[in-house]
Amino acid sequence: MAILVTPQTRILVQGITGDFGSRHAKLSLDYGTQLVAGVTPGKGGKSFDHGDHHVPIYDTVADAARQSGATVSVIFVPPPFAADAILEGVDAGLDLVVAITEGIPVNDMVRVKHAMKGSKTRLIGPNCPGLVTPGDGPQSHGGCRIGIAPGYIHKKGSIGVVSRSGTLTYEAVWQLTTRGYGQSTCVGIGGDPVNGTSHLDILRMFNDDPETEAIIMIGEIGGSAEEEAAAWAGEHCKKPMAAFIAGTTAPPGRRMGHAGAIVSGGQGTAASKIAALKAAGIAVADTPSSMGETLIRALKSR
Amino acid sequence: MNIHEYQARELFEKFGVATSHGRVAFTPEEAQQTAQGLAGKKIVVKAQIHAGGRGKGHFTNGFKGGVHLCNTPEEAGQLASQMLGQTLVTHQTGPEGKVVNKVLVVEAVDISRELYFAILLDRATSTPVIIASTEGGMDIEAVAEKSPEKIFREFVHPLIGLQPYQTRKIAHALGLTGPLLGQASKLFTALYKLFIARDCSQIEVNPLVVTPDGQLLALDAKFNFDDNSLYRQADIVAMRDKTEEDPREVAASEFNLNYIGLDGNIACLVNGAGLAMSTMDIIQYCGGKPANFLDVGGGASKEQVAAAFRIILSDPNVQGILVNIFGGIMDCNVIATGIVAAARETGLSIPLVVRLEGNNVAAGKQTLAESGLTIISGNDLADAAQKIVQAVKAA
Numbered sequence: 001m002a003i004l005v006t007p008q009t010r011i012l013v014q015g016i017t018g019d020f021g022s023r024h025a026k027l028s029l030d031y032g033t034q035l036v037a038g039v040t041p042g043k044g045g046k047s048f049d050h051g052d053h054h055v056p057i058y059d060t061v062a063d064a065a066r067q068s069g070a071t072v073s074v075i076f077v078p079p080p081f082a083a084d085a086i087l088e089g090v091d092a093g094l095d096l097v098v099a100i101t102e103g104i105p106v107n108d109m110v111r112v113k114h115a116m117k118g119s120k121t122r123l124i125g126p127n128c129p130g131l132v133t134p135g136d137g138p139q140s141h142g143g144c145r146i147g148i149a150p151g152y153i154h155k156k157g158s159i160g161v162v163s164r165s166g167t168l169t170y171e172a173v174w175q176l177t178t179r180g181y182g183q184s185t186c187v188g189i190g191g192d193p194v195n196g197t198s199h200l201d202i203l204r205m206f207n208d209d210p211e212t213e214a215i216i217m218i219g220e221i222g223g224s225a226e227e228e229a230a231a232w233a234g235e236h237c238k239k240p241m242a243a244f245i246a247g248t249t250a251p252p253g254r255r256m257g258h259a260g261a262i263v264s265g266g267q268g269t270a271a272s273k274i275a276a277l278k279a280a281g282i283a284v285a286d287t288p289s290s291m292g293e294t295l296i297r298a299l300k301s302r
Numbered sequence: 303m304n305i306h307e308y309q310a311r312e313l314f315e316k317f318g319v320a321t322s323h324g325r326v327a328f329t330p331e332e333a334q335q336t337a338q339g340l341a342g343k344k345i346v347v348k349a350q351i352h353a354g355g356r357g358k359g360h361f362t363n364g365f366k367g368g369v370h371l372c373n374t375p376e377e378a379g380q381l382a383s384q385m386l387g388q389t390l391v392t393h394q395t396g397p398e399g400k401v402v403n404k405v406l407v408v409e410a411v412d413i414s415r416e417l418y419f420a421i422l423l424d425r426a427t428s429t430p431v432i433i434a435s436t437e438g439g440m441d442i443e444a445v446a447e448k449s450p451e452k453i454f455r456e457f458v459h460p461l462i463g464l465q466p467y468q469t470r471k472i473a474h475a476l477g478l479t480g481p482l483l484g485q486a487s488k489l490f491t492a493l494y495k496l497f498i499a500r501d502c503s504q505i506e507v508n509p510l511v512v513t514p515d516g517q518l519l520a521l522d523a524k525f526n527f528d529d530n531s532l533y534r535q536a537d538i539v540a541m542r543d544k545t546e547e548d549p550r551e552v553a554a555s556e557f558n559l560n561y562i563g564l565d566g567n568i569a570c571l572v573n574g575a576g577l578a579m580s581t582m583d584i585i586q587y588c589g590g591k592p593a594n595f596l597d598v599g600g601g602a603s604k605e606q607v608a609a610a611f612r613i614i615l616s617d618p619n620v621q622g623i624l625v626n627i628f629g630g631i632m633d634c635n636v637i638a639t640g641i642v643a644a645a646r647e648t649g650l651s652i653p654l655v656v657r658l659e660g661n662n663v664a665a666g667k668q669t670l671a672e673s674g675l676t677i678i679s680g681n682d683l684a685d686a687a688q689k690i691v692q693a694v695k696a697a
Contacts, residue, residue, distance in 0.1 A: 114459070
């Protein structure tokens with residue numbers, strides 16, 4: 001089953017004609033993802049062409065969803081327009097909106113998050129690599145790739161991966177794939193202080209997903225989302241877990257690249273997160289190089 | 303981004319937040335003139351640098367203290383002339399100190415009560431929260447730990463904003479009654495408006511004071527701004543003082559690189575913030591000390607890699623470099639070509655370990671091997687970290 005999306009899920013791209021959006025729309029089409037519509041206001045009626053693919057472009061998300069049957073949107077529009085793009089996806093009644101855009105004003109996200117309350121739409125991101133449910137073709141071809149992750153590093157399987165960081169997720173996925181362990185779904189929840197979906201939300205889904213047998217959770221300094229997820233997992237998670245926390249050496253008060261990666265007022269340290277994870281009985285990798293091995297050990301010790 | 307005390311006060315004035323009278327001065331003459339405008343009052347002259355601990359600091363010319371009280375405009379001018387152009391050393395500046403280019407000349411305010419008031423974002427609820435306490439002038443984190451009942455919190459619904467009844471609740475919690483209640487409501491409302499309008503991530507008023515004649519004044523504040531919003535905050539960007547920042551961080555920002563200087567000796571260059579942080583962590587885990595955080599981003603160009611090398615090498619403490627690239631989409635060979643060019647251009651003479659993984663990695667490794675440069679190849683992240691730590695120790 002995987003979580004959130006399957007290889008059959010139909011996707012639309014908001015900002016499909018921009019540099020970033022078009023590049024990754026092409027890579028998703030190459031991966032075999034059901035990318036069925038694009039949205040660029042003012043370019044409705046045109047088509048996004050890539051090889052044999054001709055993806056229709058619409059002016060509005062509502063129209064694109066209605067005509068194409070897409071239930072999920074991925075957003076590549078620039079930061080000043082991204083909050084509006086998310087709300088347009090919510091208004092169109094989509095199941096899932098994935099915001100890749102980095103650099104959205106935090107106040108915009110605060111308002112979006114509160115405006116979305118009570119809607120049926122789930123938001124992933126922003127400032128995230130998106131998500132991948134690997135397919136069963138060669139190099140996981142035929143899967144659902146939403147966002148910017150490299151598709152070929154994945155392998156269909158039963159490990160769930162959730163992370164706040166892009167390249168660190170790829171690192172974990174690659175460690176699993178090269179050791180013969182495939183993934184059910186890999187989700188990047190993003191590096192901003194205000195995001196749509198938390199570690200805990202994804203853990204619950206993996207816990208309920210019959211195809212997911214074990215979980216890797218990757219966190220970093222800032223906030224308390226990892227502590228909350230750990231506390232829940234300690235009581236409720238039935239599946240083997242491994243975790244890694246980035247930022248042990250980060251100086252307090254400085255934003256480490258991600259807007260949300262900051263230790264402030266003594267809160268959000270790597271030490272506090274690692275302690276919470278260990279207290280919940282979760283195996284914590286000592287280094288980013290041992291995320292895969294740590295999970296495999298946790299899996300075997302069951 | 304940080305701003306000076308006088309700039310915080312300018313924001314207060316613009317948004318109608320009650321504060322004391324005063325102005326910034328760039329010359330002793332200006333300082334004297336401003337002090338004349340405050341006639342009859344005691345005057346404070348304060349050196350304007352970003353570091354804290356100014357009052358207890360000392361100037362390299364021997365003059366003691368970056369904050370002074372005086373009685374006449376002449377004295378204010380005299381004090382300014384002893385601070386301006388001089389280097390002030392505080393516990394936050396490091397031994398090299400900071401040059402003082404401006405002073406704040408402000409009326410001295412008698413204080414009967416010191417309060418604490420801050421607005422920031424509560425990440426757990428994605429909601430702005432006001433934190434107030436009767437224990438002003440104290441370390442607020444210590445207060446929160448020892449007497450949490452003295453910390454008052456009020457959450458603000460971001461879609462309706464701070465409501466008048468909420469400002470009265472906060473005032474009541476701070477014991478602000480009678481005429482002070484109305485002043486408090488007005489001041490808190492103005493501060494919240496400022497917080498939203500200028501995309502602040504934090505405003506910490508320190509101190510918020512009650513004077514013996516019954517005025518509520520915000521005397522100084524620590525502001526933090528949301529970097530993501532600076533594109534729409536031209537007047538905040540104009541307050542940026544690059545002379546207060548690490549020159550390497552300023553240079554990095556010009557190339558869209560994310561660099562933060564640290565005090566170790568092993569530099570790192572990585573794509574992606576999470577991977578960059580964990581590369582620092584693994585250097586320390588292997589017994590080394592990271593010299594910096596450096597994220598070149600997802601699609602680093604050859605020019606960015608070259609700029610990154612120049613910035614790293616301008617840190618005199620750096621004795622070795624670890625490059626860690628997981629090229630998911632970007633071509634590892636493009637990165638390898640950039641590394642070789644940068645190493646040649648900078649005449650690199652310290653150990654360089656490169657760990658490449660991902661797209662077109664074989665070609666990338668070949669480019670490095672055929673470059674004729676002494677580049678040590680790391681098989682994986684752990685191997686690379688061990689190799690650079692060993693190489694630096696051996697050098």
